[in-house]
Amino acid sequence: MTKKPGFETKCVHGAYKAESGQPQVLPIIQNTTYRYYNAHDVAELFDLDSANHMYTRLGSPTVDALEQKMALLEGGTAGMATSAGQAATLITILNICNAGDHVISATNIYGGTHNLFDVSLRNLGIEVDFIDQNISKEEIVKLAKPNTKALFGETLGNPALSVLDIEKFAAAAREMDVPLIVDNTLATPALCRPIEHGANIVIQSTTKYADGHGSCVGGCVVEGGNFDWAASGKFPGLTEPDESYHGIVFYDKFGPAAFCMRLKAVLVRDFGCTMAPMNAYLTHQGLQTLHLRMERHSENALALAKHLKDHPMVDWIVYPGLEGDQYYDLAQKYLPKGKSGVLSFGVKGGRQAGEKFLESLDLTSVVVHVGDIRTSVLHPASTTHRQLSEEAQLAAGISPSLIRVSVGLESIEDIIADFDQALEKTEK
Numbered sequence: 162m163t164k165k166p167g168f169e170t171k172c173v174h175g176a177y178k179a180e181s182g183q184p185q186v187l188p189i190i191q192n193t194t195y196r197y198y199n200a201h202d203v204a205e206l207f208d209l210d211s212a213n214h215m216y217t218r219l220g221s222p223t224v225d226a227l228e229q230k231m232a233l234l235e236g237g238t239a240g241m242a243t244s245a246g247q248a249a250t251l252i253t254i255l256n257i258c259n260a261g262d263h264v265i266s267a268t269n270i271y272g273g274t275h276n277l278f279d280v281s282l283r284n285l286g287i288e289v290d291f292i293d294q295n296i297s298k299e300e301i302v303k304l305a306k307p308n309t310k311a312l313f314g315e316t317l318g319n320p321a322l323s324v325l326d327i328e329k330f331a332a333a334a335r336e337m338d339v340p341l342i343v344d345n346t347l348a349t350p351a352l353c354r355p356i357e358h359g360a361n362i363v364i365q366s367t368t369k370y371a372d373g374h375g376s377c378v379g380g381c382v383v384e385g386g387n388f389d390w391a392a393s394g395k396f397p398g399l400t401e402p403d404e405s406y407h408g409i410v411f412y413d414k415f416g417p418a419a420f421c422m423r424l425k426a427v428l429v430r431d432f433g434c435t436m437a438p439m440n441a442y443l444t445h446q447g448l449q450t451l452h453l454r455m456e457r458h459s460e461n462a463l464a465l466a467k468h469l470k471d472h473p474m475v476d477w478i479v480y481p482g483l484e485g486d487q488y489y490d491l492a493q494k495y496l497p498k499g500k501s502g503v504l505s506f507g508v509k510g511g512r513q514a515g516e517k518f519l520e521s522l523d524l525t526s527v528v529v530h531v532g533d534i535r536t537s538v539l540h541p542a543s544t545t546h547r548q549l550s551e552e553a554q555l556a557a558g559i560s561p562s563l564i565r566v567s568v569g570l571e572s573i574e575d576i577i578a579d580f581d582q583a584l585e586k587t588e589k
């Protein structure tokens with residue numbers, strides 16, 4: 162690769178280069194362990210003095226390549242892959258929060274993350290306050306407490322399709338001396354790289370667009386290498402000796418890769434939320450075409466959004482790429498290359514008409530998924546967000562009639578025709 166390869170070149174070639182006679186495509190190293198000839202070499206691994214592998218729970222070559230590629234695409238300094246997006250979010254929080262700590266999160270986030278924060282983290286003694294992401298920087302900073310350890314938001318809220326003002330959040334986080342963590346799942350680094358706007362940690366559910374083909378569940382954390390873990394004295398896990406590694410200090414030893422090294426060496430070691438080599442291979446395969454897919458997903462979604470906007474059976478539509486949308490200006494700023502493939506709308510006639518619409522679709526599938534090459538739809542109020550009260554659903558941007566659409570890569574004429582025939586049936 163050239164010194165400053167383009168994003169497209171990074172997608173195709175990043176993080177794996179075949180030497181003469183080696184496989185042209187990133188191979189799956191499918192095993193659990195590694196052979197060494199002496200105890201000294203193994204001891205080095207346990208002291209974190211070697212980048213070699215010992216046991217697949219703690220990392221393996223195929224997973225390493227995926228992590229490096231994701232770090233390269235996001236413009237970060239290190240990556241850590243996990244068994245699922247949920248695990249990526251969980252261990253990111255647990256890397257810097259203990260019982261008694263506090264996190265501030267935007268309300269417009271993925272339902273699973275909301276549940277993780279509001280129920281499971283609370284049960285572990287970590288308190289999360291949810292905020293309207295459109296409040297001012299000053300209002301965010303006012304909510305900080307001495308035990309606040311992180312600020313959290315989604316580039317493109319799933320399924321509210323809100324666009325996060327990343328620079329405002331980053332400025333608030335800096336004032337609070339805490340890292341800004343951004344879930345970049347729906348935007349992907351092809352459309353937005355939050356680190357370039359001041360985010361410190363980026364999370365992705367690779368299950369969605371990164372894989373893109375609906376073949377495997379996974380997650381990845383990327384660190385920006387742009388946060389001083391020592392300055393505030395708030396993050397002892399990174400700045401004080403770790404007795405399980407003979408007193409090493411992660412930030413001293415690994416600098417801009419300290420956050421991910423601790424994720425691997427402590428959190429994934431203890432919790433076992435490892436990505437399997439096969440899944441890393443499949444996700445890497447998907448990333449090779451990420452740039453092209455995101456372009457077409459965005460193009461098709463905009464065309465469908467424009468069509469639905471004028472449709473007599475459509476009550477309302479939300480797509481940040483539509484002029485007049487609440488988030489249009491922020492989307493122009495943060496997602497200049499495309500607004501991703503997800504839109505939501507309401508069918509006239511309420512919930513019943515919505516259900517009729519769903520069952521009348523033919524090309525389009527009803528699935529609990531997003532970011533797939535196949536166009537698919539979901540009714541969050543009765544599925545992904547059903548655990549929330551109607552009030553909490555509304556606060557997360559979900560009305561009872563909301564249908565979330567993940568626009569795929571089929572011919573746009575065919576997608577539109579399928580929606581039209583299904584909408585027609587809702588009139589009867």
Ligand SMILES: *Cc1c(COP(=O)(O)O)cnc(C)c1O
Pocket residue numbers: 245246247248271273274315319344346347366367368369378379380531
């Ligand atoms: C799906 C999703 C997650 C959770 O990822 P899994 O891979 O399903 O665990 C997190 N955040 C967002 C925005 C998602 O869409």
